[in-house]
Amino acid sequence: VYTACDDEQDEHYAALKDMETELKQMTNAIGQPYRLLALPWPGPKWSDDDRRLPATYANFLVVNEAVLVPIYDSLSDEDALEVISQAFPGYEIFGIPCSSLIERGGSLHCITMQLPEGVLLQA
Template sequence: DKTDEHYNALHAMEKQLQGFKTTDNTPYNLIALPWPKAVYDDEQTRLPATYANYLIINNTVLVPTYDDVSDKLALTQIQQAYPEHTIVGINCLPIIEQFGSLHCITMQLPRGFLTGAAQ
């Protein structure tokens, strides 16, 4: 949406990503995610609704959804990126009220990290 306040920055980021290559000079296979409609809180502050704040756990990908027309496409695109995983949409409208989403509200710690930290 060219009228969205984030359009120019996201478009520039897209162009930058398209220029990235692997160490053997192969371009990455980029899969575009849709952009949900803008979501605002009671004070009309824009909230961080994005499908990119997903969480990969075991053989599942938890994907934020927003009761938006683009939710289904986002789930389809993420399934394309993770074909061996189960894709689960999670309504994150209440979570983004705190200015984060699924990935932000979780704490991933490598196995053994807490054991090592306690010593």
């Protein structure tokens, strides 16, 4: 999955479009293209003091048989959940409201410490 932006007026549009072009040119070790799924852009989110906040659906978290996806009360939230469900068939997909988290400079994945299953048993 990758983040795509369809708003040509957005300050991140050009960089994300360039990244998309690069990803589409990449292949795996045997020359096959990757299966790419574009996450929608949630649109710009702003703090009370006019700072652009880091809203992105790519800050999701995979936990065992579930995927927790940040949502931002945006029109594209449902589309993002659908893309993630395509990327993770068989997993339960949960939208987690994260507008307050991005006020702190990160989102769902940023605030976690991932420990693969069984890692604590080895300690």
